[in-house]
Structure formats: structure tokens, C-alpha cells
Amino acid sequence: MSTSTSTSTESHSTPEPSNFFVVLNQASGTGQGQQIRQWLTAKLAENNQSAEFFSPSQNRDISLAAKDAVTRAIPVKGTVVAVGGDGTINAVCQAVLGTGLKMGVIPGGTFNYFARNVGIPEDPEQAIDALLHAEVKPVQIGLINDRVFLVNASLGLYPKLLEDREAYKQRYGRSRLVALVSAIATLARAHRRFHLSFNSDNTQGELRSVSILVNNNALQLSQIGIEEAEKVEQGKLIAIFAKPRHRLSLYGLLLRGLVSRLGEAEHIDSFALKQMNVSLGRRRKRVKVATDGEIIWMRSPLVFKVAKPALPLLVPAKPVTGQTA
Template identity: 50%
Template sequence: MVIVLNAGSGRSDADATERTIREILDAAGRAHEVLRIERGVDVAQIAAQAVRRAQGCQGAVVAAGGDGTLNAVAQAVLPAGLPFGVLPQGTFNYFSRTHGISSDTAQATHALLRARPAPVQVGLVNDRLFLVNASVGLYPQLLQDREAYKRRYGRSRLVALWSALVTLLHAHRPLRLQLECQGRQQSVRTSTLFVGNNGLQLQQIGVPEAGLLAQGQLVALMLRPVGTLSMLGLMLRGAFGRLGEAEDVLRFGFERLAMRPAAPRRTARVKVATDGEICWLRAPLHFRVSPQPLWLLMPMPQDRVEPA
């Protein structure tokens, strides 16, 4: 196992986390190597290095971090077709929780020793992979502001909620988009386009189309332009698992969706969030299900935990 450990993920001590992982793998006689991501280090470079090491020994690549770290490592693992393991260290851990992987490092490491590869659906926006979601518009801004608040006040769900409230209190210009889906074109105005690939997250906010993921589709949510109070109301509906009841939310499943600004410049770039990480992609954006699955090291039934 080649383990990519993000020393900055979550609230745990990275040294203690690495020590726990090594002790368990050493006791089991499992060959392993830990590559740490420290502040200022290029995650993509470390992930590519891990893939080369795993290919050289016919091994697996394991990501120890939050959803953003998992995304970066999976981006390198997917085209290589290697087994992909997860040791969750983040705040929300939607991907790992969906697949029954414990957030306790020792428990998750023990489960890795017995895990078997299983295919898992992956979403793509242009050439960028996403495991949980991808979005444009207001949602990426919420994520950007959330990270700023976390750096200042620490990582917790309460800090994430507070930063979202502050962001929503500021006015945001709606997007004018041209969409093409299943041969049909449509012009829309929306505050955000959110594409989900995680059943747990969609279920928690009350989106009934979450079941379409099991049919090889992605799920799109678009919010009609509304005022601040209405936006806060939508946020509360999502927090209580009732977003699917809101009239201002358009929801649909798809396999392929093309999106571009209604009046794009020749070199138009769009701010996109994939699994909590912000990047800029050139329009048009093409959302689709990856033709190649990710081979996740899935816990055995006795090692699975129910999502909290």
C-alpha cells in the first residue's frame, strides 16, 4: 500500500495518524509506504508519485484525508486502474461514509487489510474528476468563504454553517447559462448549478432523485434566482432534509450535460468546485459519468459502519 497522507486534513495529529497506520500495517506484515502532503506541497505531484510506486509493486494507492484529498489522489489513480483505498480524515467525509468506511483511523486501517476492490461511479467535468459533487455559481463561493473561515476559526461543521450564512447575506449576480441535455437546449438563469454524485449527501438534503445514481446517472440541482430571505429558507430546507419540496429548485438526472455562459467570451473560463476544491475550467463545461469506474477497496460487510 502506498499511502498519501494529508498532514493538514481534519483536526487530528498527522504524526499520531501516521503512527497508527504504520503500527497496524506492520503488525499485519503488509508492505507499505507513506507519502505526506505538507503545506505548500503539490498534491497532484505526490499523487502521481504514489501511482508510480504502486504500479512498480502491483500495489494499491490509499488516500488519507478529506474529500478534497481523495479527489486529488483519485484523479491520478483512475486512469491507472489501480485499487484505491480511503482513510478518512476530513470534516464531512461524504465519500467514505457512503461506502461504510469508518472515520476512526485504526478501525479503517484494519478494514483495509480485508477490503476487496469494487467498481464505484465517478463523475467528470471536462477532464476533472469528482467523487461527491461539482458546481458553478454560488456554491463554489460558499466553499471558498468556508475555507477562509476554517483557516481563521478552525475546522468544524458549526464554522462551515456560520460561513455559509455570512456568504448568503451578500448579494450575488445570477448566472445566465445555455444548457444542452439529451439533445435539448435551454437558456436558464440560476444562482448555482450543482451536480451530485453522492447518494448520502443528496438524501440528507432531501433530493428524491438520489436513487438515479444507482442507475448510472448524475443529479443536477439548479436554484432559481431568489432574494436573501428565500435563499436562507432554501438553506434551512436543506439542513432539515426537505430541499426537494422547494418550488425554486429544479432537479433532474442525466448522463451528459453541456453548459456554457449565455454570452461567452472566446477565452471564457468558469470557476468550478469539485469535491470542495476550486479550479478554473474553460467553457463549455461537459458533465458526464466516467466510462471508467474507480476500483475502491470496499470494506467487508463485517467492517462496514452505518453513516452517521
């Protein structure tokens, strides 16, 4: 067993050196981390391959485990694999992007938008089989001030929704119903609009909004009814501005999102972009930003853009039967 100050690391002996460097978040939504580790180790052994596992030590961040995995993978040009939800996958992608290493994913979260969008099965055993018979596909990644987002990045009301949702999950458990109840409770409170100016490829202006969301996931966009979803496959991000006039309008937006008709709402503007600069009002120097469910503070101005180069991701070489969108 090898250890570092930031992670606990273990390797499993097989005739060949490690091919996979696996970042495992045992606290992810499904709680199957240990079982997934056993399944993956057994499957690799059948193929005369092995893995080295990296998990957060106590009071350490998942990003440190991801950096350790990348450091170990670079000399042997290995594959770094993320096991967990979109937040875990985000941390691993942040470490991998730009290194030239390939990345794999075994989803273990609640929604798994990133994995589902590229055809990776949600069932962990199927995902392991797909990983071992995968092909490399360049996958688009979004950036906000050089921080990765796979699904979306947002400021304003949306980060507050995520904060409250996490608090509800801690108290009532992880489920889509808990997320819905949390959203209703959050919208019941007053929310301040903020003034911002923005410019993107062919669009610029000023507005007051309760929330901005920039999305990089065609699956999520389609589910909430945003028409520009297909433009993500054309190398674009999608910006969504919410401009409700009163609290009932917020409930209306939530309802439309649930029935896949958010794009029809009169209080929603959306457009495609490759890069967008957003400046907040003079009094706002910092703002809470959510990237794939993780909340951080960032300084204005905010720059949203498509990352170059794309991420070399291992995806199923052929569609997996029984996989649902």
C-alpha cells in the first residue's frame, strides 16, 4: 500500500503494471463505491490488467485524489477513471484536461447527466464492461474562469437551489422527490435580482436577472425543453437567463422545466455561444458560482467558454442495450 498526505492509495498485484488509475468517491449518491471497486478489480484481473485506487482521505478534497491519480498516470500514459457523480467526474476532469491522458467514467451519482449524455450506462457493472471495450471520443468541456464544468455553471438563484437541495438531502436522503420539495421551498423565499452586462459571439446587452445558467449538456437541455440543445453537439454552450417578475413566475418556470417546456416561458431568454464575458454591478466583486453542483466563490468578470482541446473520453464502442436516457 502506498500513501500520500492527501489520499489513501492501494494497488492490486497482477502480472501487468497498473493500466487504470481510479478516483473513487465512496460518498457519491448510490453508495456503491466499495462494490464497484471489487467488480472493477475482478474484471481487470480477468483481462490481465490492474488498477490503482485513489480516494479522499479524511477532511481532504476529492480534487487532491484526482491530482494524485494524474501524477501517477502520466509517466505510463495510463487512463484516469472517475467513479462517482457529476461532482466527482468534474474534479477528475479538471485534473486530466490538457494532460493528454484518456479519462473513463463509472457513474455513481443521482442524476449522472454527463455519463448518460455520452452513452455510458448508469448500471455500474455495465459501465465497467463498456470501459474495458471502449473507444476514445473527444468530448466538449465548458470552462468558467478556467474552472471545468461538464453539465452546467450558474450564478444567482440556481446556486441557492443547489445549496438548499444538499441540505434537504442530508436530512431526508437523496432522491428526485427530495430535490423537488427543496426547490419549491427555496422559491418560496424572496430572491434579489442583480444587474449585469454581457457580451458573447454575436450578442451583447445589460439586464437584471435572478439567475444565469450556462449549459454544456444536450440531455439536460432537452429534458427542460430548451430548443438550442442540439447546438451543444455543434461546439456551442447554451446561456439561459431567468427574468421572472414575481414569485409566481418562479413557480411557473419550475413547472415548465418539469414538463420539458422551459424554453417556451416568456421570462426565459436563451442563446448559443462559444464564449461569453459577464460583468456584475460595480458593488459586486465576488459571486457564488455553481459548477456541476459544487459551489465556489469567483471574482467578476466571469468568462464562459468551450475548452480547447476537448477531453479524450472512453465511451462505449457500441450502444449498450437497456440504457435509458
